[in-house]
Amino acid sequence: MKKGVVLIFACLLCNNLIAQQNYFNPTQKVKDYLEPAIPHSDQDKEAKGKLAKLSKKPNILIILVDDMGYGDIGVYGGGYAVGAPTPYMDQLAHEGLQLTSTYAQPTCTPTRAALMTGRIPARSGLTRPTLTGENPKVNPWASENTTAKILSQNGYITSISGKWHLGETKGSLPNEVGYDEWLGFAAVQSEYAQFVNEWIYPDLINKPERFAAMKALVNQNVIKGKKGQENTVVQPIATIADLSKVDQIFADYSEDFITRAAKADKPFYLIHSFSKVHNDNYVSEGYKGKSPAAIPYKDAVVEVDDIVGRLMKLLKDLKIEENTFVFLTSDNGPNEDVWPDGGYTPFRGGKGTTWEGGVRVPGIAYWKNTIKPGRISDGLFDLCDLFNTSIALGGAYDKIPSTNYIDGVDQTSFLLSDNGQSNRNAVFMYSETSFMAVRWQEYKLHMKVFNTSAPRKNLDQSVIENVGMSPWVYNLYNSPKEDLSSGHRYFEWGLPGMMGLINAHMSTYQKYPMKDIGLKKPGSE
Template sequence: MKRLIAIISCLLFLTTIKAQQNYFNPTVKVKDYLEPAIPHPTQDAEMKAKLSRLPKKPNILILLIDDMGYGDIGAFGGGYAIGAPTPYMDKLAHEGLQLTSTYSQPTCTPTRAALMTGRIPARSGLTRPTLTGEHPKVNPWASENTAAKILSQSGYITAISGKWHLGETEGSLPNDVGYDEWLGFSGVQSEYAQFVNEWIYPDLINKPERYNAMKKLVEQAIVTGKKGQKNKVVQPIENINDLAKVDQIFANYSEDFIKRAVKDNKPFYLIHSFSKVHNDNYVSEGYKGKSPAAFPYKDAVVEVDDIVGRLMKLLTDLKIDDNTLVFITSDNGPNEDVWPDCGYTPFRGGKGTTWEGGVRVPGIAYWKGMIKPGRISDGLFDLCDLFNTSISLGGAYSKIPAANYIDGVDQSSFLLSDTGKSNRNAVFMYSETSLMAVRWQEYKMHIKVFNTSAKRKNIDESTIEGTGMSPWVYNLYSDPKEQISSGHRFFEWGLPGMLGLAGAHLATYQKYPMKDIGLKKPGSDD
């Protein structure tokens, strides 16, 4: 009898665990190398019906803004209220799908890598931004595949316009990693600003020997190139005026690229990667003082919004707005360390951290006639999902190579179904190679946390600390600022399930290990 009771108890326990797993993880694994996703057969059927009516493959335009805060866009609580109206982005949010739980990585390089490869940066090795003159010891792109590469092999013409910051050496630039062409700069706005503004960087500029030595490490220019060809300089960046013009030059290129694609009757995949609003902000002619706030950052937001409006007008004029998915987002939260040259977030923390302020970014999906106007969703969307979604819409999903684990999920049906729900179950948040936090439904569980020792010092004066016996958990509906952990008190029921999600995620590294390309800091465990 005791043995029978033990067997029954064991079966009941296993049934409970299975039920719990099904609730916390309702995903289905289709391929060993693809992140499992939540099945939604009804919305999948609706998506397929919509796509079947298209006369040809859709265009994909990703508008990636640098360092814009969640709360900068009017539709997300900013705009006029904080002195920088964004009417064009607001219009797209209201006439498309506003995604209120879109997640990036804590800094720009990891986010861009995730967006282009569909992989958490710990897998690609692109875990943090490279600094002036710094180059990885190993070319990360030798074993990576971009969405641009796969779509280029499937009949698309692909390009990136603007900031790259994913490798500056030969073999690591856009035309080396699958893009058919590009125009932009290989680094980041601040890397060029430090050579042209003596008021901010006097200890570099006013010391000729130091200045000349450092300048040799940076190709200070806008360059362009095509697949299989050498890059060439388009515009040197020699002073503040040159730096102020770059986003208009990028916009000119994007317009030309779209026109050429339409003329050649080819579907296009274009990432328009703004230099703004990354510090230091210098605006183009006609934008100084244009925002009500009259601060350089706010003027830059207005310029970015105008460029968005300009590109959207082109899609309308060319009559391709009904065949183009447009996605607007930011690569991370605002860089509060450079205040007041930074954006706004209503959440805790900022760029560099895995608090909501560092990784929760605006997300807008617009597609005339395909995405129902006026939708708002809090469904989870990780920017690495853009890899899978773009390839799926391009009809090339079967061409994703099996060699690398893909952390993104296909969100096509989420975007296109009139009542679509996210196909993603959880978001895993990293600082370099450390798993920091997990978002599931409205809950955020921190395994490690950023401790900032001074206000607005998320990057320059912060440390990473482990949590105690209980992970820190916040209900983001009742405590969106992550002020007081309620994990042990109110979420004891959910901790095992979320810990199980983290454990299952970390187990994927056994077959698909992290890649070390030489960006670990000396003495660091990461």
């Protein structure tokens, strides 16, 4: 073969390879420490035009429900159909943007960490929920930056209302990691429920020495605090009646915080973090039996929906609705292990797994007169993206420190453009520090899978297994329940491209390694 022909052949091969890479990964890297994003110049221009019309910095309200399933909200196939109407959340979707491919982490602590830091939990070390009396050996927040911290330095009043569950030791509570103030509890609903319901936890409550020893490990109070000040007790949680009231206490606080911010004419960043619908569900006065299903979980969904309605009404009454970005979501899929005190998903698996049922959650973006009403999009959205998007809306994007790798991408133009497309190319899924799967376009590729050995035992009776020679692949449009892998048969063309995405993602750990804060389980690698 002549030299010229060889060169032409080599160039053709090179061009074909580049074309394949560009199709599977059309992202552009802007900075070494920021996850590359898909450029969309036209929608970027449109979004900037909308933001330029604002007379002041926008408020940011993130509404985070605990353990709510993809199929609990009416517009996602739940509501009346599953015995718990959700008119206010449905209205939010109808008047805003309903995302059908929003992804969380498999459990609550990792999702909350990702949402606040923009980082996959394997990087922050907050890879799983802490348990009763357990504390990390290293304070993860010493080297992390929250959205609240960055926005507080840029003129915002910042707060979180409700559940924290991201550390209880000194230096780990909200007012110590960047929030100006907060009110809530440090752990999780079940942490407190185990001390108040002897019907469910008799072997703890009915053994006085055991009960006293374990209770001494838990700060069983609703508490509040401000930056630079010590936290103080608002309400003890000593009975089921006390526990039933907490979400109303959180709602009262959120309303007060929003009202104070509006009165001071200050932009606010608030995460309203529900205690519900995490087990064990005890509803507030007036909600028992209020749902058509008349069971505690469904009643709790109705209470959550009513509180969402209260918060949205307040924005309207204060005449700040047109200057407030709202995003409603859940921190993971429903907890099937506690059925029937758990939610509904149409997908395979649930909380604790990286099957769609564990990580695919509702995502609703609302902003009156800025986000076009009635939009529905299947564009990819990772809750990590709320970090970048919130900071971009707050005008502080250039203030994101370069010390940590940020896995989130700025989705402002996707959400605000009337016909916006996602700026995210792929969603990478983990169980603690184990890479499990990736979603790209409508395809989901698994390198490891959860094998659950009993119905609804995703947390209590499952193992992680490696796949065989071929990764397990599902076209989620054709197989949303991930019930029969067809990767080798129908997706051979796509396997190299998707595995290339994984390789590129894993290479970021060379410069920005995983962080161990002491949450690895004994005996694990």
